[in-house]
Amino acid sequence: MAVIMNDFDLNMVKTFCVLYEERGVTRAAEVLQLTQPTVSHTLKNLRRQFRDELFIRSGRYMEPTHTADMLYPRLKGGLTQIAEATVRSMPFAPQNAENAFTLWLSDIGELSFLPPIMRALSRQAPKVRLDVEPLEVSRVADALVRGDADAAILSPLISTDRLERTIVRQDEYVVIASADHPRVQCTLSTEQYARESHIRMTSEVGHDIPEILADRAGLKRRDVLRISRFAALPTVVHETEALAVVPRLAAEQMMESSNLQVLPFPLPIPAMEVSLYHLPPARQSEAQRWFSELVKRALSAR
Known part of the structure; x- marks a missing residue:
């Protein structure tokens, strides 16, 4: 597909990918933390650049066209490579870091696993923040790949080559x-x-x-x-x-x-196996690799 890409930037690529994933301007605006008119304006520019509607309204959702289906894996792959190259180059010093990590846990996981994880964080990285989100098993793989979470702890088995799995606890x-x-x-x-x-x-x-x-x-x-x-x-x-x-x-x-x-x-x-899921180390930032190892050590030490 030959397209003249005038005035095309990474923000437009990101908007296209989020629109493709969320299937709606309103939800995409929330994810991107932009106004709906801004996302609509970007979509208009995308349609002009690619000379295609890209997304067509169907009930409550916007369905991608054939062109959008073809573009998404290429553009998403490019974004992922840029993000990985950027974050991997950033050094991480736990004692001075002020990062925020997102961990997906069930409520019983919070009861069992948060105390040792927080003890380890307070000792090794006292300035970081941990954001715990409710576990949605069906969305774990996509959330980790998209960067909505840094790690997830759960017992159901997720079969995918996109993530790395480590058994952190056996229970009965x-x-x-x-x-x-x-x-x-x-x-x-x-x-x-x-x-x-x-x-x-x-x-x-x-x-x-x-x-x-x-x-x-x-x-x-x-x-x-x-x-x-x-x-x-x-x-x-x-x-x-x-x-x-x-x-x-x-x-x-x-x-x-x-x-x-x-x-x-x-x-x-x-026996029940509890596993930690995260991106493969080659795709993690230095901070994410450190956080994953901290969780593994904190839970195996109990």
């Missing part, structure tokens, strides 16, 4: 119950587990293996609560007779603030 699932439970004390048989009422986790961040195994074993349980976050779980379990299944590390953290007991899960269950 356990049952938590109120320490004052009238029927459950110290031990828990399969039959007793099936008879009790249950709290089921329904989020996309994983932790559904115990439920799947119980279903396969034909255990007919009665769910009294289905929730997607762990924050209220210790209090609810303590104040009711319901049982819940959580990773052991999280259970031990919960016991510090609530009167709970921890019991083995009554069915054979494989």
Whole structure:
């Protein structure tokens, strides 16, 4: 495709790529932190430069044309190479750095992993800031590749050659119950587990293996609560007779603030692997490489 590229700059390339990814002027403006008229004006210039509509309105979204589909991987690749060349050349001194790192975590991940990570950061890089964003498993790969996050910690396996995966922790699932439970004390048989009422986790961040195994074993349980976050779980379990299944590390953290007991899960269950995902080192900045290694060391030291 031969196109005369007069007055074409990197900002136009970035705007095109964000428009392609977000499929709308409003969302692109939010991502770019620009006004909608500015993005619309840039789109007008892009259409003139490429002599193509590039994006056509279809319902709530703007669908890319064939030309836009052809341009995106080339322009995005160019932006990525420029960004990588720039950040890799910047030295990083942890003690004086004022960088902000973004880590994606589930709420149970915050409970289990933030304390050791923050202890390590406060010792080694006291001026940096850590921004923790809610974990969205389906968006992890794109977020890391696009630079919306520096790292993510999760248990579901992400199969992609775009990221590097390091297992940072192995954990096991356990049952938590109120320490004052009238029927459950110290031990828990399969039959007793099936008879009790249950709290089921329904989020996309994983932790559904115990439920799947119980279903396969034909255990007919009665769910009294289905929730997607762990924050209220210790209090609810303590104040009711319901049982819940959580990773052991999280259970031990919960016991510090609530009167709970921890019991083995009554069915054979494989160990849970918690992994750190980030870009391959060759594509990371020096600061990102340092941060990834800090997280690995902080979590392996526990």
